[in-house]
Amino acid sequence: MKLLKERIREDAKIVSQEVVKVDSFINHQIDVDFLEQLAEEFYRRFKDKKITKILTIEASGIAIAILAAQYFKVPVVFAKKTVSRNLDKETYRSKVYSFTKQKEYDIQVSARYLNPEDHILILDDFLANGKAALGLVDIVEQSGAQISGLGFVIEKGFQEGGKALRKMGFQIESLAIIKEIKGQEIIFEEKVE
């Protein structure tokens, strides 16, 4: 998506050859107008899939999930990373290793909010090694619901997540795929759009 690539080129901060920060408009400060346009693009790509629910993971997936849900007219469910005494006892759980935070944690979703009739669209801000997305896939599969696709704002094409998920046969839509970070330049995969 051209608009997104331009914005990344303009506003992302290159931290290292593996890390770009987009916290000025996507995942700390949020440019809501801009994200609305990304949400609309997800709708364009998945609108024929009869989505009944959008699943994401706290915290930085929530914004894009909410905005996309406005187009799909469905509820959002976000997986929780921490144990809360307010969570139901019956949950679907999966283990996720976070490279950013360098620890493993459980993610969970109340069993009440995923049903075998559901057609789930999984959305998140980033796809890198894919651990969080695979955790969400695992949770949806436990519930018996169908995974209709996965969407990511930014995919790091040089990491393993995209390959692993595509191998599983899912429709994966990443609005910008970073092929390489070369010095101070971000090189995107050029896909026909």
Place this chain on the structure above:
Amino acid sequence: MKLLKERIREDAKIVSQEVVKVDSFINHQIDVDFLEQLAEEFYRRFKDKKITKILTIEASGIAIAILAAQYFKVPVVFAKKTVSRNLDKETYRSKVYSFTKQKEYDIQVSARYLNPEDHILILDDFLANGKAALGLVDIVEQSGAQISGLGFVIEKGFQEGGKALRKMGFQIESLAIIKEIKGQEIIFEEKVE
């Protein structure tokens, strides 16, 4: 707000005389259509305050903050609860004790996203003991920005947060204030709306 009180009466689960769960429509599964109406109500109550930014805290404040931001046409910033290697070094921090999770944690916001010219609206899903909100107030004050008001979807009127914040002179708008949980009945404060 009548609509919200009715929905709480219908769908909230009373866990104890102090805890109601609204995770079927506000903070785990999110009824986006419904929350949009709450967001519009926040706009109605704060629209004359020249808000430049909405500040919330991950994770369950993000949905309402994003939806309100669409009315105010401003960005959202959410305070982070965990240390991430992707966060800037220069941050405003505050300590918050969570009764739900029974531990103290730091919340932080990148110094770049709060400026002395900002007029901040703080939004969150719940106001109970007020610890998270006071942490956000502390962070805004460190930045030199102005606090234009605080909005909460649900306030537990029988806990101390509302009193503490109102004593500080802020405009506090809670869309539903629970006065008491009596057996299986939720009793709201009746305010002229």
